Amino acid sequence: MKAHIDTITDLLLGAAYADKRLEGDEIAALSSMLCKLLGTETLPQAQTDRIGSFNPAKFDVKAAAGRLRFEAPENKRKVLELIASVTESDDEIDLAEDAYLRKVAAGMGMSDADIKDLAIEVLEDDELGELLKP
Numbered sequence: 798m799k800a801h802i803d804t805i806t807d808l809l810l811g812a813a814y815a816d817k818r819l820e821g822d823e824i825a826a827l828s829s830m831l832c833k834l835l836g837t838e839t840l841p842q843a844q845t846d847r848i849g850s851f852n853p854a855k856f857d858v859k860a861a862a863g864r865l866r867f868e869a870p871e872n873k874r875k876v877l878e879l880i881a882s883v884t885e886s887d888d889e890i891d892l893a894e895d896a897y898l899r900k901v902a903a904g905m906g907m908s909d910a911d912i913k914d915l916a917i918e919v920l921e922d923d924e925l926g927e928l929l930k931p
Contacts, residue, residue, distance in 0.1 A: 798834055798872060804864050806831060806847050807856060808901055812851035812883040815897035820882060824848065828885035830879050858897065862904025873905045881915045 798805065809830065813823035828840050828848070835841065835871055840848075869874050880901055884894040902912045909916065 798875070801865055802831070802844070803836065803847060804861050805879070805899075806844055807851065807861050808858070808876065809854050809863050809879060810848060810851045811853065811858050811861070812880040812894065812897055814851075814856075815884065815894045816891050817893070820886070822886045823883055829878075830882065840883050845867060858886055858900045859904040862901045867905075870911075873902075873907055874911075876901055876905070877907070877915055878914055 806827075809827040813819055813827060828844075831844055832838065832840055835844075865873070865876060867876075877898060880898055884898065898912065898916060899909065902908075
């Protein structure tokens with residue numbers, strides 16, 4: 798995973814900006830995740846600079862996800878779990894963040910079934926009635 802740290806950093810930043818609002822907790826959460834991935838106590842200057850210069854308007858999420866060529870499916874899954882953690886760090890999950898997670902998954906060649914437990918499930922009208930039955 799360390800070999801892909803720049804791409805992972807960008808994908809986590811994209812997750813933080815997915816809802817068009819960057820919350821302080823999101824940057825702190827992704828910085829902490831990056832430190833753990835790198836095995837460091839403090840974020841290296843290269844990653845700090847990358848965070849500071851990130852431009853969400855110019856970021857191509859599918860291209861970035863496509864650059865991650867992990868052979869082990871668990872590495873793809875780990876990246877998606879990190880993204881989900883960043884989007885949850887502001888205590889709000891919205892459809893834009895869910896769409897972002899799905900774009901990353903698709904870019905890495907994963908299906909909706911692969912991320913079912915990480916994505917938002919939209920209930921159909923007939924399913925809503927079942928929820929209210931005693």
